[in-house]
Every structure is written in structure tokens, then in C-alpha cells.
Amino acid sequence: MTDSLLSDPLRARLADARLYLCTDARRERGDLAEFLDAALAGGVDAVQLRDKGLEARQELEYLEVVRDACDRHGALLSVNDRADVALAAGADILHLGQNDLPVPHARRILGEGPLIGRSTSTPALAADAMAQPGVDYLCTGPTWATPTKPGRAAAGLELLRATAALRPPRPWFAIGGIDLANLDEVLAAGARRVVVVRAITDAEDPEAAARAFARRLRALPVDAG
Ligand SMILES: Cc1ncc(COP(=O)(O)OP(=O)(O)O)c(N)n1
Numbered sequence: 704m705t706d707s708l709l710s711d712p713l714r715a716r717l718a719d720a721r722l723y724l725c726t727d728a729r730r731e732r733g734d735l736a737e738f739l740d741a742a743l744a745g746g747v748d749a750v751q752l753r754d755k756g757l758e759a760r761q762e763l764e765y766l767e768v769v770r771d772a773c774d775r776h777g778a779l780l781s782v783n784d785r786a787d788v789a790l791a792a793g794a795d796i797l798h799l800g801q802n803d804l805p806v807p808h809a810r811r812i813l814g815e816g817p818l819i820g821r822s823t824s825t826p827a828l829a830a831d832a833m834a835q836p837g838v839d840y841l842c843t844g845p846t847w848a849t850p851t852k853p854g855r856a857a858a859g860l861e862l863l864r865a866t867a868a869l870r871p872p873r874p875w876f877a878i879g880g881i882d883l884a885n886l887d888e889v890l891a892a893g894a895r896r897v898v899v900v901r902a903i904t905d906a907e908d909p910e911a912a913a914r915a916f917a918r919r920l921r922a923l924p925v926d927a928g
Pocket residue numbers: 723725751753783784798799800801802803820822842852878898
């Protein structure tokens with residue numbers, strides 16, 4: 704971990720994060736709180752509400768539920784795509800894809816406080832994201848094709864190996880089709896942090912699933928990023 708990460712509490716919490724959950728809002732708000740309490744008790748470190756169907760007002764209502772759950776468990780709250788919503792919700796993280804706001808524009812809205820993450824799908828995009836000063840972490844994938852984000856070809860474990868070889872100076876997460884059955888392959892490829900959706904949202908016991916991920920991810924040290 705770098706000194707700058709250690710000197711900033713939010714970035715230090717990000718550096719310690721291993722398990723990042725994206726969830727949609729298909730549950731009623733009370734059920735979402737219950738689901739999140741279970742996942743967070745199991746060891747989820749960051750939660751993103753990722754639901755493309757919500758209008759901003761509804762998204763903010765759901766984000767209050769996610770914010771409260773994250774606060775109860777000391778986890779990071781992430782907003783997808785929208786800097787205005789992230790600011791309004793008091794999010795810790797704004798996550799941006801390649802077609803979303805450019806990072807400098809997002810920083811103009813957010814200021815320096817919140818973290819910004821960037822999606823990448825090739826080693827070149829990962830290297831480019833790491834060279835941008837405003838980017839705090841990256842996600843790389845999809846490792847496997849996934850119904851959660853249809854129409855995207857699998858980048859494969861090779862993308863994870865290539866990203867690990869870059870030795871990114873900031874945290875990076877593998878994403879896409881990751882579950883408890885293939886986690887060993889993800890770890891063997893060099894990833895030490897993962898983002899998951901179905902492996903926890905669709906689990907019969909979300910707390911047990913999150914606990915199993917967290918235990919295996921935390922058994923291995925992370926390097927600089
Ligand atoms: C934590 C995290 N990683 C990756 C993504 C995917 O972002 P993006 O490529 O912008 O695609 P959409 O999620 O917007 O469909 C993410 N949302 N969160």
C-alpha cells in the first residue's frame with residue numbers, strides 16, 4: 704500500500720477491501736436491508752446499487768437503504784454511472800464505465816473526496832486508467848461471459864494475468880461470472896479482489912456465500928494496490 708493511500712481514510716478502506724457486491728433493487732426496500740445486512744455480516748466491503756431501471760428519485764430512495772446498511776457494517780457505498788446521484792447520496796464511490804463521464808468531468812462535480820472507479824476490459828485500458836490521476840481503483844472483466852451484463856464477450860483469465868502483471872499501483876478488482884466454484888482460478892491468475900453480483904444476490908444464504916468469499920480472499924496478502 705502506498706503512503707497516500709494510508710494517509711486518506713477512505714482510500715485506506717478501499718485498499719483493505721476484497722469483496723465488492725453489486726446488487727439491483729429487485730427487492731422491496733425492507734427486504735433489501737435484510738439481504739444487505741446478511742451479505743455485509745458475511746464480509747462484503749463495498750456495495751453498489753446497480754439498477755439501470757431506476758429514475759434518480761427512486762435510486763436515491765434505495766440508496767438511503769444501502770447507505771444505512773453500509774454504515775451499520777462499516778462498508779463503502781458505491782453509486783454507478785451518475786456523479787450527481789453519487790454526490791446527492793453522499794456516496795463513498797462513483798463507478799464509471801468506459802462510456803460514462805470522463806474522470807476529470809466527474810471530479811469537477813464530486814471534488815476530491817469520493818473515490819472513483821473505472822471499468823476496463825483490456826490490459827491497455829487498465830494501464831490507461833491507472834495513469835489517470837483521478838482514478839482510485841479499476842475493475843477488469845468480464846472474466847467470464849455473464850447474463851448480468853449480456854452481450855459482452857469473455858475476456859478470460861488471461862486479462863486477469865495481464866492486469867496482475869502490470870502491478871497496478873492502486874487496487875484492482877476482477878469481475879464477471881465469478882463464483883465460489885471458480886474463485887481459485889481467479890486467485891491463481893493474480894487477482895486478490897473481486898466484484899460479484901449473482902454469486903451473492905442469488906445465493907440461498909447470502910451471508911454464508913459472502914463469508915466464504917471473504918475468508919478465501921483474506922487468506923492471501925495484497926501487494927501495492
Ligand atoms: C464495481 C463495478 N465494476 C464494473 C462495473 C461495470 O461498469 P460499466 O462498464 O459502466 O457497466 P454498467 O454497470 O454501467 O452496465 C460496475 N458497474 N461496477
